[in-house]
Amino acid sequence: MGKAIVITSGKGGVGKTTATANIGTGLAIMGNKVVVVDTDIGLRNLDVVMGLENRIVYDIVDVVEKTCRLKQGLIRDKRFDGLYLLPAAQTKDKTAVKPEQMLELIKELKEEGFDYIIIDSPAGIERGFQNSIAGADEAFIVTTPEISAVRDADRVIGLLESQGIHNPKLIVNRIRYDMVKRGDMMNVEDIIDILAIDLLGVVPDDEAIVISTNKGEPVVSEEDPLSAKAFRNICNRILGKEVEFLDLNNSEGKLSKLIKLLFSK
Amino acid sequence: MKEGLVNFKGVKEGIYIYIKEGDLETIKKELEEKIQQYIELFKGTNFLGIKGENLTEYETKELLEIIREKYNLYVLKDGLPSYLEEDGPFDGIDEGKTKFINTTIRSGQVIEYDGNIVIIGDVNPGALIKAGGNIIILGIMRGVAHAGVGGNPDAIVAAYNLQPTQLRIGNIISRKPDGDISSSEIPEVARVKNGEVIIEPYLPKK
Numbered sequence: 001m002g003k004a005i006v007i008t009s010g011k012g013g014v015g016k017t018t019a020t021a022n023i024g025t026g027l028a029i030m031g032n033k034v035v036v037v038d039t040d041i042g043l044r045n046l047d048v049v050m051g052l053e054n055r056i057v058y059d060i061v062d063v064v065e066k067t068c069r070l071k072q073g074l075i076r077d078k079r080f081d082g083l084y085l086l087p088a089a090q091t092k093d094k095t096a097v098k099p100e101q102m103l104e105l106i107k108e109l110k111e112e113g114f115d116y117i118i119i120d121s122p123a124g125i126e127r128g129f130q131n132s133i134a135g136a137d138e139a140f141i142v143t144t145p146e147i148s149a150v151r152d153a154d155r156v157i158g159l160l161e162s163q164g165i166h167n168p169k170l171i172v173n174r175i176r177y178d179m180v181k182r183g184d185m186m187n188v189e190d191i192i193d194i195l196a197i198d199l200l201g202v203v204p205d206d207e208a209i210v211i212s213t214n215k216g217e218p219v220v221s222e223e224d225p226l227s228a229k230a231f232r233n234i235c236n237r238i239l240g241k242e243v244e245f246l247d248l249n250n251s252e253g254k255l256s257k258l259i260k261l262l263f264s265k
Numbered sequence: 266m267k268e269g270l271v272n273f274k275g276v277k278e279g280i281y282i283y284i285k286e287g288d289l290e291t292i293k294k295e296l297e298e299k300i301q302q303y304i305e306l307f308k309g310t311n312f313l314g315i316k317g318e319n320l321t322e323y324e325t326k327e328l329l330e331i332i333r334e335k336y337n338l339y340v341l342k343d344g345l346p347s348y349l350e351e352d353g354p355f356d357g358i359d360e361g362k363t364k365f366i367n368t369t370i371r372s373g374q375v376i377e378y379d380g381n382i383v384i385i386g387d388v389n390p391g392a393l394i395k396a397g398g399n400i401i402i403l404g405i406m407r408g409v410a411h412a413g414v415g416g417n418p419d420a421i422v423a424a425y426n427l428q429p430t431q432l433r434i435g436n437i438i439s440r441k442p443d444g445d446i447s448s449s450e451i452p453e454v455a456r457v458k459n460g461e462v463i464i465e466p467y468l469p470k471k
Contacts, residue, residue, distance in 0.1 A: 151372055151390060151391055152372075154371045154372040154389050154390070154391065155371060155372040155373045155391065157371055158371035158372065158373055158374050159373070161371075194387075194389060194390075194407070196369050196386075196387060
């Protein structure tokens with residue numbers, strides 16, 4: 001039986017959609033059948049980040065309203081075997097879908113044989129959030145090392161618990177090791193200390209993410225970037241493997257490493 | 266009428282609803298069932314309000330809304346007559362009823378109890394703890410604590426690590442000073458002395 005995982009944060013702009021795209025793609029590369037579902041109706045983004053915008057014919061609202069069959073709504077990503085997208089509608093709003101309909105939809109996706117259903121949640125804690133968590137078995141909380149993001153994450157964890165989704169896992173996004181070292185940024189321990197949940201992964205602030213997002217190719221499919229490694233580690237942990245956390249201390253660019261190498265002789 | 270969580274009681278000014286401690290959803294269901302059953306009887310009566318054993322202000326408002334909006338019954342604006350209101354501050358500071366909570370309290374969550382509260386876990390920023398009596402936290406206190414709600418200045422707030430956004434004891438409000446303050450390594454206790462909230466390290470008298 002497949003597993004439905006909602007990726008949420010409360011605060012906007014912390015990297016929910018990027019995380020969804022990369023985790024979904026990463027799991028597919030590792031041989032799983034994955035669907036990523038965008039529930040941000042009216043402000044859809046996931047299709048853009050995945051580079052599948054121009055292939056949308058039907059969307060999630062069409063599927064729940066039965067205007068089309070589920071299979072027609074799913075967009076197959078030709079670059080990665082076993083990866084599908086169910087896009088959000090852009091012309092409607094959050095009230096176009098009810099939590100009960102989401103529950104039904106997730107059930108149908110599981111019957112369709114998907115191993116992982118990754119649900120991208122909108123920012124906020126209103127209807128869109130309620131929709132996104134309705135059918136979820138598990139939740140991943142994305143936060144950045146800022147007090148406001150951590151505060152919102154805390155609130156969302158409380159709301160998830162009251163909805164019966166226990167033990168969410170934490171993804172800390174956009175960590176800058178140099179700033180943490182100077183004491184100018186919260187470190188991961190500080191965040192875990194407040195939120196008191198298990199850590200799933202730490203993703204460094206990385207230019208490669210900005211570049212890949214603009215190209216519509218999830219960074220996880222590339223070999224070198226540190227953020228790609230971080231997302232691959234997250235995927236491996238989801239699959240139940242024990243993976244060491246990245247040593248972000250070595251996050252300096254190749255050039256500076258080379259210079260150091262030359263001068264150390 | 267069978268005795269349950271929700272009971273209608275008549276006094277000379279009208280009818281009020283007495284609600285025993287219980288799960289809010291169960292209370293709502295029972296309230297609606299009973300109203301539906303006696304709707305003819307209730308039309309034309311004055312509802313005075315709700316007296317709950319352990320209802321927050323917000324929950325009381327939500328229930329009143331059901332009576333008012335859904336069933337179109339008349340609820341007096343003045344609320345309960347004064348003799349039905351809570352009877353003064355909680356007086357169980359030295360010995361009295363206590364609620365134990367065994368989890369982390371997160372932003373947006375409110376714990377309200379007309380007695381002492383013991384929290385076995387952390388209280389995060391944005392959370393609110395309101396107790397008629399003392400508040401004891403076996404963890405880090407980062408939220409807002411209000412001990413001695415109803416005006417009892419003898420109540421205390423104690424925590425393994427006390428870093429509250431705001432502390433209220435009785436009717437006195439104090440807040441965290443601006444700027445960085447050194448956080449104490451040992452447990453601390455907040456109490457009122459000479460009309461001010463003071464925080465002192467917990468030093469067991471040997």
